[in-house]
Amino acid sequence: MLSIGAFARLVGVSVRMLRHYDRLGLLVPARVDEFSGYRYYSPDQLDRANQLVALKDLGFSLDDVGRLLAEPQSSDLVAQMLRERRTALLEQMRTDEQRVRQVEARLRLIEKEVPMSEHTYVETDLPELRLVQLSARVTEMSQIESEIGPMFQRVNEAVERxxxxxxxPGVAHYTGDGDELVxxxxxxVGEAPTPDGLEPARLAAAPRALTVRYTAPDLVGLPQAWQGLVREVERRDLTPAGTAREIYLATPYDGAGSGWDVDLQQPVE
Structure with a gap:
């Protein structure tokens, strides 16, 4: 048998909390000394204690915890909920890490730690592109990242089918339409029939464009590269005139490399 203090240490809760669980009938000691009133717990009770603490940490009220622990397969149920919570937390961590990188990129942009002159800008013409695609209207630039990735996945699945x-290579393109961006x-895919679920599209040839290559392990610095390109357009006394393109020459999903190589292309006049 384990004293209440020893049991509390093993479970990772306070003695006061174990007494509270006892009063609620959620975790009753295996034995209470009739003379001293000391509570003692069995090692067999550790599983129930672990489930109780896990459910509480997941945000369930103690009333709900009691009902869940009364389920015949409570152990399997709690394990499944913990797996789902783990998945959600890992996704949140990835999202937070991405946001940190975005903040750092924005900070570098504001503080001009990475001079735009380090980029090599090339003036060239752009060919006509025949495409199959999915498109979405966005009003907030933050929507672009959340929209483009899933759309590329669906496009590629349809092409494969x-x-x-x-x-x-894959192409992302952006066209202004009033207050919105498409x-x-x-x-x-050339002249091939349009796969089911996709829309055909054609980007007209551009006789004049300014381009720059973006090469990095992630896409966090992409907005910075676009800003540099637009500034260079203005510096050369040119005007953006047409659909902006991103040509994905290499991506982490190709299997050949671990980073991104994207040609940013802005038609000008």
């Missing part, structure tokens, strides 16, 4: 052959995720 149709057995279509890609004739070039963002599209596309693949180049």
């Amino acid at each position: 149709a057995g279509a052959t890609r004739v070039g 963002a599209a995720a596309a693949e180049q």
Whole structure:
């Protein structure tokens, strides 16, 4: 048998909390000394104690904890809920890490720690592109990242199902429409029929454009690269005139590398 203090240490709660659980009938001691009133617990009670603490940490009220622990398969139920909570926390961690990188990139942009002159800008023409795609209207720039990734996944799944052959790298393109921006995720499949669920699209050739390559392990610095490109357009006394393109020459999903190589292309006049 374990004293209440020893049991509290093993479970990771206070003695006061164990007494509270006892009063509520959630975790009753295996034995109470009739003379001293000291509470003693069995090692067999550790499983119930662990489930109780886990449910409480998941945000359940003690009333709900009691009902859940009364379920015949309470151990399996708690384990499943903990797995789901673990998945949610890991996703939140990834989201928070991404936000930290975005804040750092924005800070570098504001403080101009990475001079834009380090980029090499190339003036060139752009070919016509025949695409199959999915598109979405966005009003907030923060929506672009959350929209483009899933759309690319769905486009590629549709291309694979149709057995279509890609004739070039993936393309994201952006067109202003009033107060909104139309963002599209596309693949180049030439003259092949449009796979089910996708829309055909054509980007007209541009006789003049300014481009810059973005190469990095992630896409956090992409807005900074675009800002640099637009500043360079203005510096050269040019005007953006057409659909902005991102050509994904390499991505972490290709299997050949671990980073991104994206050609940013802005038609100008």
